[in-house]
Amino acid sequence: MNWRLLLQGSVKFACMESSSNIGVLIGVPMDYTSTYKPGSRFAPDYIRNASCNIEFYSLSTRRIMESEGFIDLGNIILPPGDVEKSLSIIQSVAKGAWKEYQGIPLGFLGGEHLITYPIVSGLMDGIDTLVVFDAHLDLRDEYLGSRLNHASFLRRLVEKGVRVIHIGSRAYSGEELEYLKTLENIKVYSVLDVLEKTVEAVELGRVYISIDMDVIDPSYAPGVGNPEPFGLTPLQLLGLLKKIVGSSSRLVGFDIVEVNPLVDVNDVTSILAGKLVFELAALARGGR
Numbered sequence: 651m652n653w654r655l656l657l658q659g660s661v662k663f664a665c666m667e668s669s670s671n672i673g674v675l676i677g678v679p680m681d682y683t684s685t686y687k688p689g690s691r692f693a694p695d696y697i698r699n700a701s702c703n704i705e706f707y708s709l710s711t712r713r714i715m716e717s718e719g720f721i722d723l724g725n726i727i728l729p730p731g732d733v734e735k736s737l738s739i740i741q742s743v744a745k746g747a748w749k750e751y752q753g754i755p756l757g758f759l760g761g762e763h764l765i766t767y768p769i770v771s772g773l774m775d776g777i778d779t780l781v782v783f784d785a786h787l788d789l790r791d792e793y794l795g796s797r798l799n800h801a802s803f804l805r806r807l808v809e810k811g812v813r814v815i816h817i818g819s820r821a822y823s824g825e826e827l828e829y830l831k832t833l834e835n836i837k838v839y840s841v842l843d844v845l846e847k848t849v850e851a852v853e854l855g856r857v858y859i860s861i862d863m864d865v866i867d868p869s870y871a872p873g874v875g876n877p878e879p880f881g882l883t884p885l886q887l888l889g890l891l892k893k894i895v896g897s898s899s900r901l902v903g904f905d906i907v908e909v910n911p912l913v914d915v916n917d918v919t920s921i922l923a924g925k926l927v928f929e930l931a932a933l934a935r936g937g938r
Contacts, residue, residue, distance in 0.1 A: 653746030656739055659724040660695055663927065665702035667719045672931040674751045677725035678740055678761040678769075678905075682733050683799035687875045689912035693920065694725055694759040696911040701924035708932035710892045715928060718935075720757070723747070733798055737768040744772035748903075755934045757927055760907030762875065763788060766860045767803040769905060770812060776902050778855030780807065781815045781894050783887065784862040785878035787838070789826040800875075800908075805829070808836055815854070817890060818844060818865040821878045841880060849890065857898035859891070861926060862908045863919060871922055873914025884922060891926075892933060901934040 663675050677694025684690060706715040726743050728736040747756055758769055763784070770780055782788075782804065789808070793801035808814060814836040830838065839849045864874040867881030882890075895901055906923045914920060 653743050656727055656743050657724045658727050660722070661698050661702070662722045663698050663701050663720045664706065667722065671721050671754060672715070672718045672935055673720045673755045673757050674747055675720045675722045675757045675759060675927070676743060676747060677759045678765045679725050680728055680736055680740070680760070680765055681762045681875070682731055682736065683764055683796065684762050684875050685794065685800070687910055687913050689910040690760055690762050690875055690908055692911045693761065693909035693923070696917065696920040697759050697906070697909060697923045697927070698722070700917050700920040701927065704921060704924060706928065708929050710888050710929050711932040711935070713932045713935070715932060720931070721751070721754070737764075737798065740765055741768035741772040744769045748773050748776060755901050755931065756903035757930070758903070758905035759923075760905055760909070763800045763860070763862050763907045764798065764803045765907060766905055767798070767806055769903070770807055770858060771810070773858060773902060774810070774812065776856060777812070777858045779813050779815060779857050779898070780860065781817065781854070781857055782860045782862070783818050783865040783890070784816065784860075785819060785864045785881060786821045786862070786876065787816065787819055787826045787830075789829055790823060791825065808833060811835065815839070817849065818882050820880050841882060844882060844886060844890065849893070851893060851897050854894065854898045856900045856902050857894065858902050859894065859904040859930065861904065861906045863906065863923060864908055866922070871919045873910050873919030874908050875910045876908070888929060891929060895930075895933040901930065904930050
């Protein structure tokens with residue numbers, strides 16, 4: 651099946667498109683395995699709407715982006731409640747977009763964090779390092795009887811041999827910490843490592859970045875499904891993103907997940923997510 655038939659239109663990101671395309675955007679409205687506060691399925695369009703009302707300026711690169719736009723392909727059409735079928739569809743769309751838009755960063759607006767599993771699975775041939783920003787490790791073998799959910803997606807990717815850099819964690823289970831001791835292809839930097847400035851600059855190659863918005867302290871990003879205290883500030887995250895993109899040969903793509911508009915305050919989390927899309931696109935553009 652033509653992967654484009656799996657998409658439906660939506661309001662364009664930042665309410666604009668131009669011939670100077672700085673990225674491709676796809677919404678993934680899925681929250682089927684959310685366990686505390688479901689609602690992230692509504693985030694793609696909330697983030698788009700918020701982005702229409704913020705300045706097109708990148709703080710990290712000091713770049714004006716008023717004449718630059720995204721190819722916004724709309725949202726993936728998913729079968730309600732069918733996790734495995736949905737993951738298959740997401741992977742097909744990710745692979746199709748990657749093949750068609752070679753050289754342009756692919757951005758995905760979630761949705762729950764499980765969407766990263768099929769996206770990275772579809773792009774594995776083009777990725778050297780997966781960089782995850784998250785309060786949680788998501789390395790459980792299973793959660794509530796399921797091996798495919800928002801709390802276990804990263805374990806499934808590690809099992810596939812994906813190289814992972816994990817940044818900003820501060821919420822662990824004993825099972826996850828024991829599992830970490832057995833791994834060689836993942837490096838974890840806790841939020842304390844970030845504060846102590848011990849995050850190393852290493853050559854990352856072709857990078858995919860996944861940002862779970864709960865990596866940010868809930869005082870800045872209250873609209874998330876599983877908030878955790880003692881998080882990063884938005885400026886700390888921005889500095890880390892600049893460092894990560896600067897250490898890569900190419901930003902293949904990114905996702906921003908776990909925004910929950912149903913529990914947000916004045917859309918501040920959606921606005922921050924929209925701003926991060928601008929920043930990632932500007933960094934990938936070369937203002938490093």
